[in-house]
Amino acid sequence: MDANDVQNDIKHVLFSKEEIDAKIKELAAQIDKDYKGKDVLLVGVLKGAIMVVADLSRALKAHYTMDWMAVSSYGSGTKSSGVVRILKDLDTDLTGRDVLIVEDIIDSGLTLKWLQQNLVSRGAASVEICTLLRKPKSVKTDVDVKYVGWDIEPEFVVGYGLDFAERYRNLDCIVTLAPHVYS
Ligand code: XMP
Ligand code: MG
Numbered sequence: 001m002d003a004n005d006v007q008n009d010i011k012h013v014l015f016s017k018e019e020i021d022a023k024i025k026e027l028a029a030q031i032d033k034d035y036k037g038k039d040v041l042l043v044g045v046l047k048g049a050i051m052v053v054a055d056l057s058r059a060l061k062a063h064y065t066m067d068w069m070a071v072s073s074y075g076s077g078t079k080s081s082g083v084v085r086i087l088k089d090l091d092t093d094l095t096g097r098d099v100l101i102v103e104d105i106i107d108s109g110l111t112l113k114w115l116q117q118n119l120v121s122r123g124a125a126s127v128e129i130c131t132l133l134r135k136p137k138s139v140k141t142d143v144d145v146k147y148v149g150w151d152i153e154p155e156f157v158v159g160y161g162l163d164f165a166e167r168y169r170n171l172d173c174i175v176t177l178a179p180h181v182y183s
Helices: 017-034 050-059 110-120
Strands: 010-015 040-046 064-074 083-088 098-106 126-134 147-151 174-177
Touching: 010 017, 017 050, 017 126, 017 147, 040 050, 050 064, 050 098, 050 126, 064 110, 083 110, 098 110, 110 126
Parallel strands: 040 064, 040 098, 098 126, 126 147
Antiparallel strands: 010 174, 064 083
16 A cells, blocks of 8 residues: 555545535535625635635636635634634725635634624625535534535545645545544
């Protein structure tokens, strides 16, 4: 067995490339419909959302602009605290803009809740959220998410932008990892 072969680290494929493609197209069609005639700014949250933004933006048919933010959530270990630091801010003035935050995954929801409030405070006309994945059993806040690809069980997943120790982002599917990866 080749230790460098990513396939050996996969326990279970949750969503295949084909399933993701179909889901992204579905979300894009809904977004195009809901925002018809509006000038929407897509805000991708680095780094996890890169694949979602890349594919979603290309599936959208109307005009959209894109910008990026990087945030880091203070917390103990892997748990999010809701106290957020901006590592890379937007270049775009949000005054009067309709903003759609694009995320890979919502776990506790604390980061997104903070981010949504932060963007609203900059004078945006609206700030909605689109996430490919959400873990409803982990969500700890009443954050209002307009678009959700799939609700999943609270297990750790990687691929399609999501990482473990910065690896697996380049997988074209979403998977759980074999126990040997963590040991
Ligand atoms: P919140 O604030 O919603 O944080 O708790 C969401 C962020 O936590 C990370 N996260 C994951 N990353 N696989 C990952 O690769 C997962 O299963 C997972 N669950 C949460 C991720 O950075 C997300 O933006
Ligand atoms: Mg993220």
